[in-house]
Amino acid sequence: MSRAPSRGTVVIDAARCKGCELCIPACPPRVLRMSARRNASGYLLPELLEGCTGCGACLLVCPDFCFEVYQLDAPDAAKTTGGIA
Amino acid sequence: MSGDRDAEGVGAGDPLRVVPTDAPPSGACRRKGSFTPSLTLMGEHDLCPGCGEPLALRQILDSIEALGQAQRAIGVVGIGCYTALTSLMDVDLIQALHGRAPSVATGAKRMRPECLLFTLQGDGDMVNEGLQEVIHTAARGENVTCILLNNGVFGETGGHMTATTVLGQRTKNSIEGRDARLHGHPILIGDLLARLDGTAYVARASVHDAAGVARTRRFLDRAFTSQLKGQGFSFVEILTMCPTGWFIPTAEGPGYLDRELGAVHEVGELKKDGVLVGG
Numbered sequence: 001m002s003r004a005p006s007r008g009t010v011v012i013d014a015a016r017c018k019g020c021e022l023c024i025p026a027c028p029p030r031v032l033r034m035s036a037r038r039n040a041s042g043y044l045l046p047e048l049l050e051g052c053t054g055c056g057a058c059l060l061v062c063p064d065f066c067f068e069v070y071q072l073d074a075p076d077a078a079k080t081t082g083g084i085a
Numbered sequence: 086m087s088g089d090r091d092a093e094g095v096g097a098g099d100p101l102r103v104v105p106t107d108a109p110p111s112g113a114c115r116r117k118g119s120f121t122p123s124l125t126l127m128g129e130h131d132l133c134p135g136c137g138e139p140l141a142l143r144q145i146l147d148s149i150e151a152l153g154q155a156q157r158a159i160g161v162v163g164i165g166c167y168t169a170l171t172s173l174m175d176v177d178l179i180q181a182l183h184g185r186a187p188s189v190a191t192g193a194k195r196m197r198p199e200c201l202l203f204t205l206q207g208d209g210d211m212v213n214e215g216l217q218e219v220i221h222t223a224a225r226g227e228n229v230t231c232i233l234l235n236n237g238v239f240g241e242t243g244g245h246m247t248a249t250t251v252l253g254q255r256t257k258n259s260i261e262g263r264d265a266r267l268h269g270h271p272i273l274i275g276d277l278l279a280r281l282d283g284t285a286y287v288a289r290a291s292v293h294d295a296a297g298v299a300r301t302r303r304f305l306d307r308a309f310t311s312q313l314k315g316q317g318f319s320f321v322e323i324l325t326m327c328p329t330g331w332f333i334p335t336a337e338g339p340g341y342l343d344r345e346l347g348a349v350h351e352v353g354e355l356k357k358d359g360v361l362v363g364g
Contacts, residue, residue: 012106013120018134020328020335026295035103043134048104057295059118061339063139065128068120073113 004029005076008054011068012046019043023058023067032058050076122146124155124175131169135335137325137342138167138234140292141301142174145205145232148305149176152313154201159193161186161202163210166241167234184215187222190229201309202229208249209239212274216248219278219320226283226317230308233274233320236327237346244330248272251349255332271349275322279355285316287356291324291347293339304354316359324350 017039023032023046035047054071109116121128124146132138149158158176162168163186171178181189186204194202211219211233219231238256239245246256246263249271253262263271279287286308290301301323308319324346326338333341354362 006104008117009104009110009114010106011109013128014107016128020135020338022135022335022339024336025339028295048106049101050104052104054117056118060143060295060298061140061292063132063134063136064130065121065125065139065143067118068109068116069118070110070114071117072110073115 004051006050006052006072007075008052008069008071010048010052010054010058010070012048013064013066013068014039014045016064017043017045017066018064019045020063021046022061022063026057026061028055028057029053121173122150124150125173126175127173130173132166133327133329135326135328135338136166137236137292137323137327137338138170140298141232141234141323141325142167142170144298144302144305145203146174146176148302148309149201149203152201152306152309154309154313157199158201158203159190159197161190161193161204163204163206163215164241165207165210165234165239167205167207168241184210184213184218186210186215187218187227187229187231190231191222191225191227194227194229198228201312203309204229204231206231206233207240208233208235208237208274209242209247212248212272213239216272219274220281223278223318223320224281224283226285228312228315228317230312230319230321232305232308233322234325235274235322235346235350236325236330236342238327238330240327240330244327244332249274249350251346254345256330273350275320275350275355278318278320279361281318284318284320284356285359286311286319286354288320288354289322289324289350289352291342291352293324293326293343293347297343297352300352307354307357311358322350324352
């Protein structure tokens with residue numbers, strides 16, 4: 001299954017997430033899915049796959065203000081971001 | 086933590102690569118949206134997972150700021166789960182008694198006509214506890230904006246039936262579904278207010294998906310603009326999810342809202358510039 005290069009990306013505030021899953025079907029390119037990881041409160045967390053367009057739909061439907069949305073100047077630059085998924 | 090994903094069957098051999106989301110991208114980028122609206126003091130709140138009320142709150146605050154009214158806005162808040170959101174809101178607020186927010190807003194607006202007055206109320210607060218307040222405020226044509234967060238239940242007190250609960254809807258005290266013979270019919274408050282001559286703008290929105298949230302924002306912008314023009318009473322009803330009160334998983338909340346509540350409380354503009362839409 002091939003994906004378009006990421007034109008955007010998101011930062012997810014995992015500590016604040018309550019695992020409601022509203023962001024999963026709201027994502028137009030379907031690049032959000034639930035992971036098996038949990039935060040300190042025990043809620044399952046979403047994770048981002050390649051192909052984000054930076055549209056911001058996740059931000060609009062997140063009740064807990066967990067998303068910050070970025071549009072990348074160079075597509076696929078998300079691969080070069082630091083941190084651990 | 087990749088082992089966890091392997092256990093889920095989506096790790097090993099999975100062609101989809103997980104992108105880090107714990108820090109902003111290091112390359113050249115533009116931030117398109119922040120975690121919280123700028124008119125919030127903090128992001129944490131104690132409302133249930135999957136609640137629709139914070140979605141509406143974001144659009145209300147963003148609309149106030151976009152219209153340049155942040156320093157002139159006064160919110161009058163009723164009693165409900167959303168009352169807990171007042172600790173997040175960086176606008177002037179007045180706490181009203183149950184259902185009395187439209188009357189308090191009337192007084193504030195008459196004394197401070199330069200201010201943008203809005204109420205934040207739930208269906209239990211507005212349509213049960215204080216129904217006469219909003220009707221009289223609308224009939225008088227007070228130049229305020231009343232915002233209703235409608236989820237069809239008294240969420241804060243345990244999910245009981247309200248006057249807007251749709252027929253067939255399960256609540257704590259209509260566990261077999263609302264029955265018209267036993268519980269009466271729902272009040273379509275937006276439609277009722279639109280018929281009053283004092284109302285200038287009436288719309289009903291829903292936050293069940295991203296497009297619905299964007300539509301909510303447009304309706305709020307138009308309602309506030311109507312008040313700024315001095316057109317009279319404006320009203321935006323926003324259908325919100327309450328998976329806790331509806332006894333359903335959070336992920337099923339948006340579909341339930343659109344399918345059940347949305348079928349009765351139909352989304353759309355009911356009145357613009359004092360003229361009924363399609364009437």
